[in-house]
Amino acid sequence: MTEQEFHNLRFPIGECQIPEAITSNHINGWINDIVELPDALVHITENLSETALNYKYRPKGWTIKQVIxxxxxxxxxxxxxxxxxxxxxxxxxxxxxxxxxxxLADYNQPIDSAIAILKGVHQKLGIMLRALDTVELKREFIHPEHNKTYRIEEAIGLYAWHSNHHIAHINQALKNKGQFN
Incomplete structure (x- = not known):
């Protein structure tokens, strides 16, 4: 497998790209993506066998179960x-x-608890994020691992991308039935 093929499997929707000028349309679309993640995961996984839940999305990658x-x-x-x-x-x-x-052990357990967590967390995220005003969207936190300061509006885009990124991983695992050349 070439480096490019591996990169494409790792980032099936591309790497996260946050625009410099973030608009209310970006924010609203991103929040919708975040809010929709739990239902999307339920839809994708509701009829999967245990075998399918253990498909990996790339060589040496996580299983669908671990992704969720x-x-x-x-x-x-x-x-x-x-x-x-x-x-x-x-x-x-x-x-x-x-x-x-x-x-850790919980990542090998059924996905029901993770889906329940996601439903609750994403309901709260939707309520909280939709209530933010323009000043709050500019508030910041420091991420020491990346040595970067993120504005809330950027982080909303990042977590929307993260949601879609992992949905793509699951679809990729299912398409390839966990098998890669």
Whole structure:
């Protein structure tokens, strides 16, 4: 497998690109993508066998099951990151080791608990994000792992991309039945 083929499997919708000038149309579309993630995951996975849930989306990648558990963990963190940015002055958020989380026992369990978490977290995210005004959208948090300061409006785009990125991973795993050359 070439580096380009591997890159395409890793980033099936491309790498995250946040425009410099973020409009209300961007924000509204991104929030819709975030809110729709749980239903999209239910739709994709509701009839999958245990075998299919264990398909990987790329060589040495996560299984569909691990991707869904990862989304629950990641988006729980996103809710807290947004709330910290809204209630503190430029807080430094705490990163976590996603690869290590994926090796924990809960990532091999049925996806029902992760889907339930995503439904609740995304309902809260939708309510909170739709209520933000233009000043709140500019509030910031510091991500020490990336050595970067993110505005809330950028983070909304990032988590919308993250949602779509992992939906594409699941579709990719299903299309290839977890088998790659």
């Amino acid at each position: 558990h990862h989304c629950a963990d990641s988006h729980m963190n996103s809710l807290i990151r947004f709330k910290l940015a809204l209630t503190e002055h430029r807080p430094t958020i705490r990163p976590y080791f996603e690869d290590r989380f994926a090796k």
